[in-house]
Amino acid sequence: MLKEERQHAILNEVELHNRVLLTDLAEKLDVSIDTVRRDVKELDAEDMLVKVHGGAVSLGFANYSPSRNNVYALDKKIAIGKKAMSLIRENSVVLIDGGTTCLELARLLPANLKLTCFTLSLPVAMELLTKPNIETIFIGGTLSRDSQIAMGSSAIHALSQIKVDYSFIGTGYVDAEFGLTEFDWDVVQTKKAVINASKKTVLLCISEKLNSQHRFKTCDLNVINTMVTELEPWDEKLEAFKNMNIQLL
Amino acid sequence: MLKEERQHAILNEVELHNRVLLTDLAEKLDVSIDTVRRDVKELDAEDMLVKVHGGAVSLGFANYSPSRNNVYALDKKIAIGKKAMSLIRENSVVLIDGGTTCLELARLLPANLKLTCFTLSLPVAMELLTKPNIETIFIGGTLSRDSQIAMGSSAIHALSQIKVDYSFIGTGYVDAEFGLTEFDWDVVQTKKAVINASKKTVLLCISEKLNSQHRFKTCDLNVINTMVTELEPWDEKLEAFKNMNIQLL
DNA sequence: AAATATATTGCAAAATACTGCAAAAATGAA
DNA sequence: TTCATTTTTGCAGTATTTTGCAATATATTT
Numbered sequence: 001m002l003k004e005e006r007q008h009a010i011l012n013e014v015e016l017h018n019r020v021l022l023t024d025l026a027e028k029l030d031v032s033i034d035t036v037r038r039d040v041k042e043l044d045a046e047d048m049l050v051k052v053h054g055g056a057v058s059l060g061f062a063n064y065s066p067s068r069n070n071v072y073a074l075d076k077k078i079a080i081g082k083k084a085m086s087l088i089r090e091n092s093v094v095l096i097d098g099g100t101t102c103l104e105l106a107r108l109l110p111a112n113l114k115l116t117c118f119t120l121s122l123p124v125a126m127e128l129l130t131k132p133n134i135e136t137i138f139i140g141g142t143l144s145r146d147s148q149i150a151m152g153s154s155a156i157h158a159l160s161q162i163k164v165d166y167s168f169i170g171t172g173y174v175d176a177e178f179g180l181t182e183f184d185w186d187v188v189q190t191k192k193a194v195i196n197a198s199k200k201t202v203l204l205c206i207s208e209k210l211n212s213q214h215r216f217k218t219c220d221l222n223v224i225n226t227m228v229t230e231l232e233p234w235d236e237k238l239e240a241f242k243n244m245n246i247q248l249l
Numbered sequence: 250m251l252k253e254e255r256q257h258a259i260l261n262e263v264e265l266h267n268r269v270l271l272t273d274l275a276e277k278l279d280v281s282i283d284t285v286r287r288d289v290k291e292l293d294a295e296d297m298l299v300k301v302h303g304g305a306v307s308l309g310f311a312n313y314s315p316s317r318n319n320v321y322a323l324d325k326k327i328a329i330g331k332k333a334m335s336l337i338r339e340n341s342v343v344l345i346d347g348g349t350t351c352l353e354l355a356r357l358l359p360a361n362l363k364l365t366c367f368t369l370s371l372p373v374a375m376e377l378l379t380k381p382n383i384e385t386i387f388i389g390g391t392l393s394r395d396s397q398i399a400m401g402s403s404a405i406h407a408l409s410q411i412k413v414d415y416s417f418i419g420t421g422y423v424d425a426e427f428g429l430t431e432f433d434w435d436v437v438q439t440k441k442a443v444i445n446a447s448k449k450t451v452l453l454c455i456s457e458k459l460n461s462q463h464r465f466k467t468c469d470l471n472v473i474n475t476m477v478t479e480l481e482p483w484d485e486k487l488e489a490f491k492n493m494n495i496q497l498l
Numbered sequence: 499a500a501a502t503a504t505a506t507t508g509c510a511a512a513a514t515a516c517t518g519c520a521a522a523a524a525t526g527a528a
Numbered sequence: 529t530t531c532a533t534t535t536t537t538g539c540a541g542t543a544t545t546t547t548g549c550a551a552t553a554t555a556t557t558t
Contacts, residue, residue: 002268002270002301002302002303002304002306003301003302003303003545003546004268004301004306004310004311005268005306008310008313011313011315014315015315016395017394017395018394018395018397019394022504023504031547031548032547032548032549033504033548034505034547034548034549035546035547035548037504037505037506038546038547048314048315049315053503053504053505053555053556054503054504054556058315059315060315085557086558110556110557112503122371122374122375122378122387125371125392126371126375126397128392129371129392129394129397132394135391136391136392136394137389137390137391137392137401137403138371138387138389138390138392138399139389140386140387140388140389140390140399140404140407141386141387141389142384142385142386143374143377143378143385143386143387145378145381145385148375148378150387150389152386154386154407154410155389158389158403158407252535252536271514271515272514280537280538281537281538281539282514282538283515283516283537283538283539284536284537284538286514286515286516287536287537302513302514302515302544302545302546303513303514303515303545303546
């Protein structure tokens, strides 16, 4: 088989599936993984696809995936995502909310993890679609322009039909006493529906949001099962949350 | 055998198969491999084919590029989008399907147009969110990695709950006799649901797809109200579609 | 921190390409 | 036709490219 031929086959696979694993390509094309890796490297240099760890994604996809250039406190959010990852078991069913912290969690999901994943967020959905082993189900609804999240009655109704093992949610504000609060009423309604749709709810939250509040209340802290922050467990900022029935990560 | 004759044979092979191995050519033409190599080298210098390590590929094969591919039919699709735009009235409720042609329509929607817009397609949804006066509602469901579209029973159920003024759909293949067909069964099911959810259905279709067909049938042409192509109304390719009850744009 | 998966690097074997050369074939003028 | 000239062809030796493997480094996952 000609090298050019093989590279065409790779491009076709990538265009068709948007993301492919090098191991799959090697098997399908019946060459060593080194050869596929070299091919993908060349094609990447020619801007025919984008090489990623373990595989390749199509240009179209790489362009849709939102940039995280100006994400506030990115490293903290990555740290939170990594901690939250430890809760996810293979073949479980989870829901990932919108927001940049939840998006980081979606990014961190390994390509080989088998998972069923619900989401309300367009960017999260885009990210999940790059993972070959994740079945992604989008909860439809009216899309909010600024948060790029499905909301409204149809989203709430769709959520009422499911029960996931874990949901990972963000919040605008959190306070040990007042619980989770938001700026936006519709967001509150949707988050309530998310919490109802999950056996366990995990709150992802950077430390800046601790002990802050706003007008509309999503829920009390005791309905949250786990709170994940980037802080070490003994950090004093977490003091107020310690003698509540919440697992702190 | 004359050299010229042999080179013609080589070109034929290359045109026919897009790729040839020098070893195969040498055997088939019953000359040494050095001779075919020299022939291929000459043909390459004359830009009749592209010589590669171990063989040769046709010009089309060598120039293939997914990104360039996308801009290829872009003008046609933009033309179609503009024509389709003329059907959309302010404050109406429309549904825009997935596919690159429908995405062009979404791109062309003016920023000041007030509209309620349903869609199943992630890229279309992203695009619609950039338009300040369009209310976008995403039809949820299991997302297909390939087409980035919501499909499956939940999408179909959600579609059963709505009735839009116009739906704009694409198709894999269309034939005057066989109607609309697709490669993928799930896509067919979803498109059927889309058609049922709309008062009027508009098919957006570049001329390359006319008179082609595949395994699974979406619907007959008579359930389509309007077909939009980039062709002029009097184009002969449209002849077969003219005495059906379809508005041609 | 350990274990696993993926990447990179250098290397050697195999396949392919290039060079120069001589024999064979074709060409063309006497 | 004949013979010199040119072109074409195949061969042998040498370079280059491609490929898979192993060792090492890096990244990722547990």
